[in-house]
Amino acid sequence: MMTRSTIANALHQAWKRAVQTARLCCGVPDYDAYLKHLRKHHPERDVPSYAMFFRERQAARYKGTGGRCC
């Protein structure tokens, strides 16, 4: 039996995934995953705000090789 909260949870999870996919399509990786990574592996580094993180990634996307098809 699915309870209301498990359905709500599943929907919430699905929405988060959709947002993550949409952002990734625009070259912006998951901010939460980055924070988790920083805290675990580089606790000495400053944690960037989402705004700083976004700006850095936005600039990085158009630096390298082409990320799209014909």
Next chain:
Amino acid sequence: MHSRNADAGSPSIAILPTTLAKRCLWLLVALIGAACLGVVALRRGEPVNAIWLVAASLAVFAIAYRFYSRFIANFVLRMDATRATPAVLRNDGLDYVPTNKWVVFGHHFAAIAGAGPLVGPVLAAQMGYLPGTLWILFGVVFAGAVQDFMILALSLRRDGRSLGHMLREELGPAPGVVAMFGVLVLMMIVLAVLALVVVKALTHSPWGTFTVAATIPIALLMGVYLRWIRVGRILEVSLIGLVLLLASISYGAHVAASPTLAPLFDFDAKTLAWLLIGYGFCASVLPVWLLLAPRDYLSTFLKIGTIALLALAIFIAAPTLQMPAVTKFIDGTGPVFQGGLFPFLFITIACGAVSGWHAIIASGTTPKLIGNEGEARLIGYGGMLMEAFVAIMALIAAASLHPGVYFAMNAPGALIGNTVQSAATAISQMGFVVTPDELLQTAKNIGETSILSRAGGAPTLAVGMAQLLHNILPGGGMMAFWYHYAILFEALFILTTVDAGTRVGRFMIQEIAGLIHKPLQATESWTGNLLATAICVALWGYFLYQGATDPLGGINTLWPLFGIANQMLAAIALMLATVVVVKLKRQRYIWVPGIPALWLIACTLTAGWQKLTGPISFTAAAAKYAQAAQQGRLLAPAKTIAEMQRIVSNNQVDAALTGVFMLLIVSMLGFSLRTLIRAWNTPTPTAHEEPYVALSSVTS
């Protein structure tokens, strides 16, 4: 039933359905697929509904995915779910991040899906819907998806390295350089031909031109909003952008009807080409956050949304295919592009069946996001199947149009004249009976003054889409709205590709320039930046302008060049995969990438040869115009002897470029064979894979 893999480190893998029920299910899918394909291929005399084609494709894709991709994963590539991937090993939270497989799938699909799979099948519809359908289905299953999946897997085993890097490593430094040169030239042709699609769609269309122009202020507004007002809220700002875009489409009707506003947005092909060249230069020099990035977001979401809308429309409207299954134009006399079924069908439909460009994506960001090797099959092979489905939908949209309308839109003015009367007569003589009224009414329905000679795929697809959407969402005057929506959606993401491609080209040129004069390499240097951007824009701009002034309408000339170049890159990627299979000492599976590689080599070389010599070649066109110029005669559309000379030199450039592509592919074949024979005679594996690290030994 389980079969144990001989390779140490591979888990035991089920290769056959485990239960009787599952076997029966797959047998059923196979029977349904065969039945639908039979209807599509064999029913003659009465029109076929598009749903048969959709069902046949889905069945073919399901079976190919379930059996062939699994065979490749287990035996050819030996994907290993216990092996740590680059995302896990080098996790940096930014570029290398183990990511949910559906998220990666969405990202990968959004990156590979572009204008290519929408345009190629529309052009190929001149041969009827059957040749295109069969090539898309067989091409994707045995070539396209195989290439994407194998290159992705190769990159996964090599720290997520790029195609160029892997070519240098596995084949040697010289072939690496040759291939990268090919990529740069291919990119310039891609940008030119895509920009030409936009030019063709917007020529003398104030409504379309206005809406596309409106995307510039909308993007600037989004850029500012995203930079300072609500930083990084991509979805929010994209929704605002979408509302503004839809408003601009509505207002476009007013612009087109207004005697004062319409002339401001009414341009001929040459002017549009210059505008695009200027725009491309500005967009790639300006800071990315201001124009390029916001347009990119908007076009990405619009693209995915519109593909979904198209699928929905086809399923609900279930159109009848009005185009015959096979037309007489398989003999090579078609008005849209010249050349026979073999090899020109196979280079006209590039993306959608097999596209070399995907090898760059599959060895770009995607391999750095995959958390488990077992997921590569879904993303690499599955992602390409989905792209093929988009191509099938584009083919359906084109084939569901009245054939007379289709040919009126896609045949050059030199063949059908400039009036609906001349066009209707010419097309009826081709065997597709159509009245001037029907052509006039179609133009009126979509809110344009003329539909004649709008080759390039985008307008045809837009009319097809507008009819489908109008079927499911009727409403007075809505067809014109949907037509301009479809044009805008294609123009938007093509222009984003042009901007981003110009930037990438600029970096590649700066890198080359840096070899000559070091300071030019600094990407922050304004001199280097402006110089390299100007060179890049000039390179694609040359071909774009050439296309805009071409006697046969441009697409006719440039699309084969694009197809040859794109399939050449696919052949190179598949040759790499073939060499690696031999280097891994799994040569009994050499046919998996080897046969599609040989097929593409055969197609590109034959097409190249026919474009170099013979009746449909660039050299023949150059000779024809040169001879006429010598006798002082003018051939349309040239109005002066100088223009005649330009057409001659354009065709000579195209011929030379075709020669370069052929040389490139022959030399890559030589390099590959050399390495392949050496690896074949070496008793031990010689591929440059990174060593095995167990996934369980790595903490995230």
